[in-house]
Amino acid sequence: MSEATVADTRRLNSKPQDLTDAYGPPSNFLEIDVYDPQTIGVGRNRFTTYEVRMRESVVRRRYSDFEWLKNELERDSKIVVPPLPGKALKRQLPFRGDEGIFEESFIEERRAGLEQFINRIAGHPLAQNERCLHMFLQDESIDRNYIPGKVRQ
Amino acid sequence: MSFFGFGQTAEIDIVLNDAETRKKVEHKTEDGKKDKYFLFYDGETVSGKVNVTLKTPGKRLEHYGIKIEFVGQIELYYDRGNHHEFVSLVKDLARPGELSQSQTFDFEFTHVEKPYESYTGQNVKLRYFLRATISRRLNDISKEMDIVVQTLCTYPEINSSIKMEVGIEDCLHIEFEYNKSKYHLRDVIVGKIYFLLVRIKIKHMEIDIIKRETTGTGPSVYHENDTIAKYEIMDGAPVRGESIPIRLFLAGYEMTPTMRDINKKFSVRYYLNLVLIDEEERRYFKQQEITLWRKGDIVRRSMSQQATIAAQRYEGSNPEPTSAQAKEETD
Numbered sequence: 001m002s003e004a005t006v007a008d009t010r011r012l013n014s015k016p017q018d019l020t021d022a023y024g025p026p027s028n029f030l031e032i033d034v035y036d037p038q039t040i041g042v043g044r045n046r047f048t049t050y051e052v053r054m055r056e057s058v059v060r061r062r063y064s065d066f067e068w069l070k071n072e073l074e075r076d077s078k079i080v081v082p083p084l085p086g087k088a089l090k091r092q093l094p095f096r097g098d099e100g101i102f103e104e105s106f107i108e109e110r111r112a113g114l115e116q117f118i119n120r121i122a123g124h125p126l127a128q129n130e131r132c133l134h135m136f137l138q139d140e141s142i143d144r145n146y147i148p149g150k151v152r153q
Numbered sequence: 154m155s156f157f158g159f160g161q162t163a164e165i166d167i168v169l170n171d172a173e174t175r176k177k178v179e180h181k182t183e184d185g186k187k188d189k190y191f192l193f194y195d196g197e198t199v200s201g202k203v204n205v206t207l208k209t210p211g212k213r214l215e216h217y218g219i220k221i222e223f224v225g226q227i228e229l230y231y232d233r234g235n236h237h238e239f240v241s242l243v244k245d246l247a248r249p250g251e252l253s254q255s256q257t258f259d260f261e262f263t264h265v266e267k268p269y270e271s272y273t274g275q276n277v278k279l280r281y282f283l284r285a286t287i288s289r290r291l292n293d294i295s296k297e298m299d300i301v302v303q304t305l306c307t308y309p310e311i312n313s314s315i316k317m318e319v320g321i322e323d324c325l326h327i328e329f330e331y332n333k334s335k336y337h338l339r340d341v342i343v344g345k346i347y348f349l350l351v352r353i354k355i356k357h358m359e360i361d362i363i364k365r366e367t368t369g370t371g372p373s374v375y376h377e378n379d380t381i382a383k384y385e386i387m388d389g390a391p392v393r394g395e396s397i398p399i400r401l402f403l404a405g406y407e408m409t410p411t412m413r414d415i416n417k418k419f420s421v422r423y424y425l426n427l428v429l430i431d432e433e434e435r436r437y438f439k440q441q442e443i444t445l446w447r448k449g450d451i452v453r454r455s456m457s458q459q460a461t462i463a464a465q466r467y468e469g470s471n472p473e474p475t476s477a478q479a480k481e482e483t484d
Contacts, residue, residue, distance in 0.1 A: 007340065007341045008341075008343070009341050009343055009400055010343070011343070011345065011398045011400075012330055012332060012343060012344060012345045012398070014345055014347060014396035015347070015394070015396070017394035017395055017396070018394050021392060021393045021394035021395075022392065022394065022395075024392075120433065123353060123354060123431070123432065123433060124433070124435075125321050125324040125325065125352075125353060125435075128323065128324060128352070129322075129323065
C-alpha cells in the first residue's frame with residue numbers, strides 16, 4: 001500500500017438516491033391523528049368516540065378501547081407504555097354543574113392526550129409488530145377474543 | 154519519578170549521554186498531569202552517567218554496592234504490591250566499599266529490548282525507568298528516572314474496509330461502511346451510512362469513539378469504558394436512499410495504539426459506536442472495533458543511528474519521503 005502524502009478524504013461511492021425516494025412521503029411513517037369526537041347515544045348511555053386516522057385507514061374508537069390496548073401492550077410487549085389521559089371518575093358523578101365527561105373542553109383535552117398516547121406507541125419499534133396494535137389501528141372493530149402475538153410481515 | 158535519600162550523606166543523579174539531542178514527549182501521569190520524558194524506541198541503547206555527590210565533603214560514604222537498573226514493569230492499581238517486570242537489566246557500578254569524594258559512573262544498556270509502549274491508564278500502568286541505587290546497611294539511597302517508549306508500525310499489508318447491513322426488522326435498515334479497519338493515530342475515518350428503510354422518527358445520528366481498557370484475567374476481568382469522542386454526523390430525519398458521509402479526523406483526540414493482551418496483563422482496544430437517536434430519545438447503536446497503530450514521524454531522519462535501526466526493524470523498507478503531513482482536503 002503506497003504511503004499517501006495527503007490523506008485521502010474523498011467520500012465513499014454511494015448509489016445515487018432515487019427521486020421517488022427523495023421526494024416521496026416518508027416510508028411507512030406512522031402519523032396518527034385522533035379527530036372528530038362524537039358523542040353517541042342519549043342520557044346515561046352516552047359515550048364519546050374518536051376517529052383514529054392513519055394515512056390509509058380510518059376507524060372509530062372510544063376511551064375503553066384505548067384502555068384495552070394499553071393493557072394488552074403492558075402484558076405482552078416489552079415496552080414501557082406511556083400513560084393515558086385520566087379516567088375522570090369525578091366527572092362521572094351526578095349533580096355536577098357542567099356536562100361532566102361530555103364537556104367540550106374536557107373532550108378536547110382527552111382527544112389531545114389520546115393522540116399523543118397512540119403516536120408514542122406507534123413510534124416504538126418494539127410495539128410496531130404487535131397484533132393488538134394493528135387491530136386497534138386498522139380493524140373495523142376490536143375483537144376482544146383475538147389471539148395475542150406478533151405480526152410477521 | 155524521583156525520590157531522594159533523606160537528608161543524608163549523598164545525592165544521586167542520572168544523566169543521559171544524548172540528553173541534548175534526544176526528543177522528549179508529553180505523557181500523562183497517574184493523577185492526570187502531563188510531564189515531559191525522554192522518548193525511546195525498541196532496540197535503542199540507553200547510556201549515560203550516574204553522578205554521586207557527597208553532601209559533606211570530607212565525610213566518607215560507606216556502602217554495600219552501587220548499581221543501576223533498567224526496568225520495564227506493569228503495575229495494576231488494585232494490586233499495587235505486585236509489580237510485573239518484563240524487562241530487568243542490572244549494571245554494577247561499584248563494589249562494596251567507600252567513597253571519599255563525589256564520583257561519576259558511566260553506564261550503558263546496549264540495544265535494550267522494549268517490547269511494549271508506555272501506557273498510563275485508569276486501572277493499569279506500564280512504565281520504563283532507570284533506577285540507580287547505593288546499597289547501605291540501614292537504608293538505601295536511590296533515584297528513578299522514567300522514560301517513555303513508543304512502538305512504531307508501518308502501513309498494514311491488508312486493511313479491508315468494514316461494511317455491514319444492520320437494523321431492526323421492518324423498522325430501520327442501514328448499511329454502514331468505514332474505509333479501513335486499521336487506522337493510524339493521525340488518520341481520517343472516511344465512511345458512509347446508507348439508509349435502506351426508515352420507519353422511525355430519527356432526530357440525529359453521531360459516531361462515538363470508545364476506549365476499553367481491560368485488566369485482569371479469567372473470572373476477575375474488568376472492563377473500563379471511556380467515550381473519547383462524540384461526533385455528530387447527521388441532524389434531522391433521513392429518508393430511504395439517503396447517504397450520509399462520515400469524515401472523522403483522529404489527530405484531534407488523545408488516543409494510544411491498540412494494545413492486545415500485553416504480557417497477558419491488560420488490553421486497550423478502540424471501538425467506533427454508531428448511534429441513532431429518535432424523537433423519544435431512544436438510542437439505536439452498532440459498535441465496531443477498529444485497530445489503531447502508531448506511524449513513525451518524518452522527524453526520524455534526524456535521529457541517532459541506533460534509532461534508525463530500531464525504526465527500520467518495523468518499517469522493513471525505506472523510511473518515508475519528507476513531505477507535508479496529512480493536510481485536510483476541502484470538498
